[in-house]
Amino acid sequence: MTMARSIPDFSFALLASLASALVLSVQAQQIPGFISIDCGASNEYPDNDIKAIYSTDEEFIDSGKNMQVSTENIYDYKLQYGRNLRSFPDGKRNCYTLRPDRGNSITYLIRATFWYGNYDMRNKTPSFDLYIDVNYWATVNTSAFYYEEILYLSKADYIQVCLVNTGNGVPFISALELRTLEDDFYGVGSGLLRLLWRYDIGRSLNSSIRHPDDVYDRIWAPINYDAFLTLNTTSAIDLFDDNDAYKFKIPGEVLQTAQTAKNASFSMDIWWDTSSSATKWVVYFHFVEIGRLTNGLQSELTISTNDNQFVKTVTLEYLKPVVVVSTPMSGSKITFSFASTDKSGNPPILNAVEIYAVSDLPNVPTAQDDVKAIDAIKDTYQIKRESWQGDPCVPRNDTWDGLSCSYGNPPRIISLILSSGNLTGEIISSLSHLSTMEYLDLSNNQLTGAIPETLAELQDLRYLNLSGNNLSGSVPEALKKKVMDNTLNMSLTGNVNLCQADNCPRKKKQKNILVPVVTSVSSFFVVLFGALAIVWLIKRKRIPESSERTLRLKNRPFKYGELSRITGNFGRVIGEGGFGKVYLGTLDNGTEVAVKILSKSSKQGYKEFQAEAQLLMIVHHGKLVSLFGYCDDFKHVALIYEYMANGNLRQHLSGKVKMNPTEDHLKVLTWSKRLQIAVDAAQGLDYLHNGCKPPIIHRDLKTANILLNENFRAKIADFGLSRAFATENDSYVSTCPAGTFGYLAPEFQSCGNLNKKSDVYSFGIILFELITGQPAIMTSQDGNANMHILQWLIPIVESGDIQRIMDPRLQGKFDINLAWKVVEIAMSCTRSTAIQRPDINDVLADLKESLVNKSSGSLEMSYLNLQFDSAPVAR
């Protein structure tokens, strides 16, 4: 027996007949809770059978090469994600990092698909190991179309899937899928369930069932045992009863087919030989009685193993599903028998079965604080080392090059050697977050700026080598003291601008950046003032000295002249925003970028800008427009962003752009696209507010700052910048540092610190724009009078007639109940007092729910052909 799940030839006749049916079917879309990666693909695309959008590797990994299976193999399988793959000739371990929306402590189904397809024309199947985070998952060694699947409860906010080269060929992967389960109904707990088989018993068609029929996209392979009778029904299975079986959400189609014994006096046996008698197995049996019951008789059966490790009797009611979960079993051969009880009028039945191996997770990952710190160091200094992937310390053999760790529980980083590593910029504070560090060598780099005092906070630090850099300022007293006390060996030679004497010139005063810290005060205070006070503490933060006035982009210094070159001498203006003009540029590797040249009118200093930009360059999220870099010389200031092909949302709502230049009539964003955009933007904002520490307040959220990519998926732009840069719109609110009239929450129209709730207000205005198509400040037809969108719509909404506010360009093509729901969400966001507005997290949850409701009701089949080398045997 092998664990291979392979997919043989696919019938093209079936494909052709499907093609026409698909025209009418529901469009593929981004499914909440799904991450679908077609590894090695060059473009994102919708898979119309699986009804999900498959994205490229881009956001998830930065090593490896895109490859395609050989031309003679390319049409062997219908699944598009099998046709290309990503291979990893370099590095021992290469890891994908998945960041599911729901974060940690959630059960995920993770499936990795492999199809060698002789992509390298060497006809030699490689073998390599697969890891889930720091633990072994499986060894891949087959040339068949094959997938490995696990159910896994994540402990961190991200999940890493790593391919480890074991010296038996170049690792590769064809697809990686993550599906979020609603609950831990499989009982994964702290371990791991690795799928062996999942069968839809009694199905006579060759096609498997998966998404959209299965909401969790489990793949149900058909199987029919000759030894049993096959039964199917067209009656609907009762899937809505509030019992345990309901939680599993087994598709009705899977339960509508079954096999039974010949009659009630026969039993059914199913068994398989295990490869290792040490492995523990858990089996999930899915039963529904689909045969009619004779008057007065029940359907009752007993499930047992030959050694009586497991015995269970269940009573089945007509069309009501029941799930029986075995206890963990072990042995070289596992046999289950199904027999009717004396009371039963029907033969034993089995509708579906899932068999999993239970694995432990013996390896403990590196302490999270250390991981965060080292990731920030990797990002800031753009360290590109082959081994710097996956967990820094674990597994022990794969510790990142230049690191040493202590292997307690959890493992910690104790030494970091980055000597001669081309590091530029300042010594960042993340280095002092590696709190158990004993040995730090940053010698022979081009580090500039001062030596941070925080390095002296490292209690265990006994070796610090900063020689051969270009550091300046004076040496912190606390470090000098450690040297005097003989607890630290420090080397600072070769830093010509560093003052090592005792009487150095004092540095100029640093400017402060606000870092919000929320503190609840003592109950005494609460009684005194009758309210919970929120105190904003001002924390000092170092601002880098602007010695390095070059753009750092993909580890390559850029000059202003080069910006001119990549934009074709600033030839193509693609926008004109709050900050100045935006130009289209193309990097040497072909990546298109948006280059924003900032207007010189800005009042704030370059230093603040630089500090801010450096911070924002390390903020990455799929729903935020990435800042690739910046350029800041004495004359010019520019920001280099990810290019978004479809411009901003305001343009689309105002009908000023044609969606397709070849068509002369204007196309309108459909209702479902608008909902998707709202969810995307809410996800981006949720990340800024709740995923970043400290939280980032956008301060200038508006439809002009919501950008759309080629698939009309939205990303938020310009976050965090308004603090460092004044916008043109300042004229409206001359005394305030940021914000745009119309989007600014009432409490801030006079002035004040913008906070999360003011962003939520702005988000509410955006929702109303999506609903109505109107701008935040509406202009009367004669162009003289202005009116705020809320002034216009609140009376109408209160009168209960939302049809009148809906964008006429939707031509009534929306679900009125859903529209009400979104209006309600928008109303809650724009409540006049901040405390009444919800957190963006709740807004996101509500919006997602609307989106899910909208997409339900699709009953398309997804055709996938599966066959198994050695399925369980039956008699």
Ligand SMILES: *[C@@H]1O[C@H](CO)[C@@H](O)[C@H](O)[C@H]1NC(C)=O
């Ligand atoms: C891979 O499988 C082949 C055939 O089953 C076997 O000969 C080979 O030893 C395996 N390689 C590894 C590294 O396990």
Ligand SMILES: *[C@@H]1O[C@H](CO)[C@@H](O)[C@H](O)[C@H]1NC(C)=O
């Ligand atoms: C149900 O049974 C009929 C008759 O045996 C068969 O033609 C049909 O394909 C079956 N349906 C499924 C889904 O197996």
Ligand SMILES: *[C@@H]1O[C@H](CO)[C@@H](O)[C@H](O)[C@H]1NC(C)=O
């Ligand atoms: C199902 O697959 C088997 C083996 O690949 C093939 O012989 C059979 O004709 C297929 N049946 C249908 C209905 O496509």
Ligand SMILES: *[C@@H]1O[C@H](CO)[C@@H](O)[C@H](O)[C@H]1NC(C)=O
């Ligand atoms: C089951 O079938 C066998 C023969 O195939 C028959 O002898 C027996 O009476 C049947 N039992 C029932 C309960 O129908």
Ligand SMILES: *[C@@H]1O[C@H](CO)[C@@H](O)[C@H](O)[C@H]1NC(C)=O
């Ligand atoms: C890791 O190291 C241990 C001993 O330290 C060794 O037994 C094992 O084979 C190594 N594993 C790999 C994948 O190199």
Ligand SMILES: *[C@@H]1O[C@H](CO)[C@@H](O)[C@H](O)[C@H]1NC(C)=O
């Ligand atoms: C440092 O940069 C030089 C020149 O750009 C390059 O040749 C060298 O490989 C780099 N070293 C490291 C460790 O990245």
Ligand SMILES: *[C@@H]1O[C@H](CO)[C@@H](O)[C@H](O)[C@H]1NC(C)=O
């Ligand atoms: C510091 O690093 C430099 C360059 O790597 C080396 O020559 C020097 O010996 C180191 N100093 C100490 C005290 O180890």
Ligand SMILES: *[C@@H]1O[C@H](CO)[C@@H](O)[C@H](O)[C@H]1NC(C)=O
């Ligand atoms: C060191 O930094 C100063 C500015 O602080 C700069 O003028 C000088 O060129 C730098 N030297 C080297 C070798 O990079």
Ligand SMILES: *[C@@H]1O[C@H](CO)[C@@H](O)[C@H](O)[C@H]1NC(C)=O
């Ligand atoms: C500093 O280096 C000296 C000489 O190598 C060594 O004897 C001493 O123990 C070191 N001090 C610390 C704190 O590691």
